Amino acid sequence: MSSSAPPDQPPRPVRFGILGCASIARKLARAMLLAPGAAVAAVGSRSEEKARLFAADNGLDVATTRLHGTYEALLDDPDVDVVYLPLPTSLHVRWATAAAARGKHLLLEKPTALCAADLDAILAACDAAGVQFMDSTMWMHHPRTAKMRELVDDKDAIGDIRVVNSVFCFRANEDFLQNDIRVKPDLDALGALGDAGWYCIRAILWAVDYELPKTVIALRDPVKNRSGVLLACGATLYWADGKTATFSCSFLTNLTMDITLVGTNGTLHVTDFVIPYEEKSAEFSVASKSNFAPPHWMGSTSKQARRHDGPAAGGPHGAGIREACAEHPGCWWQA
Amino acid sequence: MSSSAPPDQPPRPVRFGILGCASIARKLARAMLLAPGAAVAAVGSRSEEKARLFAADNGLDVATTRLHGTYEALLDDPDVDVVYLPLPTSLHVRWATAAAARGKHLLLEKPTALCAADLDAILAACDAAGVQFMDSTMWMHHPRTAKMRELVDDKDAIGDIRVVNSVFCFRANEDFLQNDIRVKPDLDALGALGDAGWYCIRAILWAVDYELPKTVIALRDPVKNRSGVLLACGATLYWADGKTATFSCSFLTNLTMDITLVGTNGTLHVTDFVIPYEEKSAEFSVASKSNFAPPHWMGSTSKQARRHDGPAAGGPHGAGIREACAEHPGCWWQA
Structure with a gap:
């Protein structure tokens, strides 16, 4: 421009x-x-x-x-x-x-x-x-996502990605389910798939660096309204190298925004990927080379927190970013 | 006795x-x-x-x-x-x-x-x-599981369960993959399904109060060794009322032990369900009636921590239990 x-x-x-x-x-x-x-x-x-x-x-x-x-x-x-x-x-x-x-x-x-x-x-x-x-798709431009990208690309930390699961759902009220554009076949005909599943699919493709799956199989028994618009659905995605991903999206269940990514070396969890819980900071957790150390677990975890000055869903123009990261070697979860 | x-x-x-x-x-x-x-x-x-x-x-x-x-x-x-x-x-x-x-x-x-x-x-x-x-199956007897049971049974907190996802995997070393009884068809012929998927299936059935699914469909392309023993696999489960569940288990990916449960009213996450990270305490999180409150989220979350005096995987005889629960109304995640 x-x-x-x-x-x-x-x-x-x-x-x-x-x-x-x-x-x-x-x-x-x-x-x-x-x-x-x-x-x-x-x-x-x-x-x-x-x-x-x-x-x-x-x-x-x-x-x-x-x-x-x-x-x-x-x-x-x-x-x-x-x-x-x-x-x-x-x-x-x-x-x-x-x-x-x-x-x-x-x-x-x-x-x-x-x-x-x-x-x-x-x-x-x-x-x-x-x-x-x-x-x-605002979360793609959140500074946390850039930090997650670094980790996901780190073959030592995460290794080869084998499983990605994503859930995005929220509980719509009756007014929404009757009147919102997202349940109307002539307005947002993709329903929950377009409004919520979009994010899951994006998260999955983001995780695998946009490699397209060879096969996608819808979960059975999606929920539709009388006009045929999807209110809840999901699918499993299969890649040629054996990676799999699953997503679920819904207008009918409690607000949930998860990505779970499992690689040969590490695991990433984020439970508010679409809109962070807090406006000024956002977290995710990565556990790498986790192992059993009876009677509990050992491994190297970093719980990453990114703090920034802009709005949580800051749109395409990122604001100034400050970063707060904490490394927790040893037992890999800090309350 | x-x-x-x-x-x-x-x-x-x-x-x-x-x-x-x-x-x-x-x-x-x-x-x-x-x-x-x-x-x-x-x-x-x-x-x-x-x-x-x-x-x-x-x-x-x-x-x-x-x-x-x-x-x-x-x-x-x-x-x-x-x-x-x-x-x-x-x-x-x-x-x-x-x-x-x-x-x-x-x-x-x-x-x-x-x-x-x-x-x-x-x-x-x-x-x-x-x-x-x-x-x-030791986690069934952990005091955290009893607390999770209370929440899952609470129709106000969780509502009707619609989606359950579970992952249990660990990265076995070469010696395990060559020599462990769990990769030998004459010893533990169920491989990763019996050793790890067992926990996922138990978690799923536990979550739905042991109601059996009407249909179970294996994920495609399970990984087997030369003897035909499963090293990684998964499945999707379908119930008559539309509930779905998915699990993944593996000997080939980083140690991960997740249950994610989504109901009409609430969501439960636990990321160390088989063996808690810590010996003397264990956590899970429940978010109930979560909602958007732009620019971030609002809702009622309780992050439950159970602290007890016994070993983390205490076997069938529970030790004395002390309880520490914290309720966090408002923005529903506390770092």
Whole structure:
């Protein structure tokens, strides 16, 4: 992204235009306000009044933030560098390709598309326009994830990954189960798979460095609503080298966000991977070369804590990071 | 078990006879010495010298512990109340039924038998002789497990269980993979499934109160050695009401001992269920009615710690128990 500032000055913030006032946009707007490299330049909704309400509710400066009463008007705003698009999944192809065609970079809410062909169309539009594409799977940009990546890539610490399990579920209330866009076949038709299983699949692919499995077999008896939208499901994934992964996702069970990764040399656990329990720090645990030392265990564990100054779900622009790591050799769990 | 002590005196300790000097017997002998209600009365091995060495190595009083040079002699010892039988699985039917026929109660090492028919034969022999049968799956008798049982049974805390995942694996060394009885088809023919998967399956059945699944489907591509003994495998279990469970077990990956249980109201995690990290305390975590409270999580979690005076793998006779529980309302993870 270009900047008109001279080289000895900080670059101009990236100017986001928020296309649609979905509830997830509240969180992203907060992150954009907190991140030093980002600014919310404009909000577009189906009415200017809705855009104004969103801006006022989310701490945006209504005097300087441009408020657009149509999505098209936001796309035509010359002072928007990046369109953040949190609309329902079924609308992604139309508006993502439109944004790219107007020369806007794209931050696209997840799930990015209803099928691979739709995502290919979006990516092709971005390529053709020479704009950047980023999906808004926030935990991928959390500093903890970078630290976990280092460990997962460390063949001495983790070794060859053999098993990855991931669970992401939450207990939706009755209103959600009746009325939310995520249970509607014409809006977010992927249901729990798109909203929650997306994260599990991403976690699994992240863990194996995006090597695709040779076989994926759905768990039996997924739960669907009357419209056929998935409310709970899961699958097992198999790789050519014998690695396996399993995930479960659901709108019907208590909020749970787990990755468990088992390698030949080490084991990683994280139980809040999508949204950390705490805003300013996040933990995971790694045990390496664990062994029995009767009557209990010995091994080398590090319980990694990453502390940072930005919001927990800080969006693509990471804030300043401080790090606090503790190594606990010996018995590998500290209360 | 009968006692000749008058009612106002403590009952006579249960007198164990250890049949075979397997390495697991060292741990059980230690527990028998530490538990106030138990005593090691005799050791039987294929030679009296081996029995003597075992007794000396494990802190038994060689002057008072009777040492038998054959298994039969131990079974004929009138001062043995209970036979603890740690022999390889393929020998269980023969020696377990022989012990029952001599009127000895039976503590049988796991896996109890190579197939259900063999276990039925052992149970029938115990029934016919009027003796007690207990399998030696130690974590079932840990005080933490009783506390977890309370929580799992609490429909307000956990609700209906929908997903249970369990992993038990350890990284065996080359000597184990070549020579251990657990990779030999004529000794412990169930391999990793009997040695490690046994615990996962027990954990899953324990979690669902022993309701049997309607369908069990093995994961693809289990790893076997040249003799066909399983070194790594797993399965998915399905119940009629839609519950699912998955387990993975292996001799080839880093020591990992997980139960993850997700219900409609709560989630339980334990990462050292088979053998606790610490001898004198053990933890698990339960999160109940967890919810999002942007930008992080809220909910009610209790991280339960149970502290006790006995050995971590204390065998069937629990030692005195002290309890330390902490409730952490609000943000549900405490470092």
